Amino acid sequence: MESNQTSSTSFCNVATFVRNRYFYGKLLDVSQFEMEQTYFNAKRRLLNRLITGYGVVCGLDVRVAPDGKSVVVLAGVAIDKWGRETIVPVTSMPQPVPNLPGGDNPPSECDPASWVQLTLCYHECQSDPVPALGGDCDQNALCSPGSIRESYELRMLPGKAPDVNTDCGIQDLISNNRINYTALAQYVTGACGACPDDPCIPLANIHLPAVGATIAANDINIAVRPIVYTNDLLLDLLVCLNKTPSADYARGGKG
Numbered sequence: 001m002e003s004n005q006t007s008s009t010s011f012c013n014v015a016t017f018v019r020n021r022y023f024y025g026k027l028l029d030v031s032q033f034e035m036e037q038t039y040f041n042a043k044r045r046l047l048n049r050l051i052t053g054y055g056v057v058c059g060l061d062v063r064v065a066p067d068g069k070s071v072v073v074l075a076g077v078a079i080d081k082w083g084r085e086t087i088v089p090v091t092s093m094p095q096p097v098p099n100l101p102g103g104d105n106p107p108s109e110c111d112p113a114s115w116v117q118l119t120l121c122y123h124e125c126q127s128d129p130v131p132a133l134g135g136d137c138d139q140n141a142l143c144s145p146g147s148i149r150e151s152y153e154l155r156m157l158p159g160k161a162p163d164v165n166t167d168c169g170i171q172d173l174i175s176n177n178r179i180n181y182t183a184l185a186q187y188v189t190g191a192c193g194a195c196p197d198d199p200c201i202p203l204a205n206i207h208l209p210a211v212g213a214t215i216a217a218n219d220i221n222i223a224v225r226p227i228v229y230t231n232d233l234l235l236d237l238l239v240c241l242n243k244t245p246s247a248d249y250a251r252g253g254k255g
Contacts, residue, residue, distance in 0.1 A: 012082060012195035017043055049083030050192060055201060055226030060088060062118060062204040062222055068214030070094035071118065071206060073154060079228055082199040084122040086152050095154050097215055100208045114208050117161040117224070121200040123153040161202035161224040201226065 019039040020032060048054075059076020073092040080086050100114055108114065126145030170187045172180050207219040227233070 012049075014192050045083035047083070048079050048085070049081070049195070052079060052083075052230075053226075053228055054079050054081045054083070055228045056203070057228045057230065060120065060203055060225075062206075062220050064215045064217055064220070065094040067094065069209070070096045071204075071215065071220065073118070073120070073203065078120055078201050080120075080122045080199040080201055082122070082195050084199070085150075086120055086122045086201070087150070088120070088152055092154060095156060097156070097206055098208060099211045099213075109207065112159040115158075115160040116206050116208060117157050117159060118203045118206060119155045119157060119161075119200040120203050121153040121155055123151045125149050125151060155200065160205045163224060164226060 017039055018035065020036050026032075055078065057077040057079060059074055060078060061074045061076070062071050063074065064070075065072045072094055073088055075088050075090055077088075078086045095118065097116065126147070127149045128145060128147040129143045130146035132142060132144045170183055172183045173187075174180065175183075203222065203225050205221045205224050206215070207221075209215050209219065229237075
């Protein structure tokens with residue numbers, strides 16, 4: 001029976017992991033090799049989700065395509081809400097942006113109907129078919145995909161993605177110019193976050209152009225994208241809190 005290991009969401013659960021124990025004479029079949037992949041993938045994705053966090057790591061700018069009626073996403077890396085690394089290796093194909101609805105009476109800019117949101121989703125596809133030299137009673141194909149290619153998908157959804165909340169989420173964190181460790185401990189002791197139904201990452205809100213018009217650069221708002229606070233980025237934030245960054249300052253202070 002062919003297993004669908006790639007669709008597993010075991011990393012969304014707080015559970016112990018199982019890995020192979022090798023010994024001479026052990027029969028290695030599909031389930032054993034998939035257990036090996038699942039162990040490393042699920043553990044890495046769990047750590048990504050609960051420690052690193054989701055969002056854009058670098059790149060993935062959204063720009064107007066040369067035709068003026070679509071947008072492209074530049075190369076970059078993100079981690080989705082299920083902890084899966086999502087990579088755009090080169091500039092994407094143009095993504096068409098619809099026109100404003102309503103004909104002669106289009107909605108106002110404040111109306112959500114005049115906006116769409118561009119989201120980035122992790123996507124897998126089976127590839128590289130090879131001869132199937134053996135099989136079981138459920139496997140009669142002469143060939144089968146030999147690889148799983150990790151890719152991405154761009155989706156255009158109606159309405160606006162919400163603004164990123166930058167308010168402090170820890171009550172009474174600072175007390176008398178000191179960190180209130182009790183409040184911090186209580187915050188961390190809350191339940192581990194569950195995987196949301198939609199793991200995709202919003203990249204930008206795009207204001208719809210009128211019929212016959214083109215998209216302007218200021219119609220694209222990337223400030224709604226979540227970001228991953230890497231160690232380099234946290235260092236940059238600390239530096240900026242204490243002094244004005246210089247023009248030749250490299251990311252993370254690494255020149």
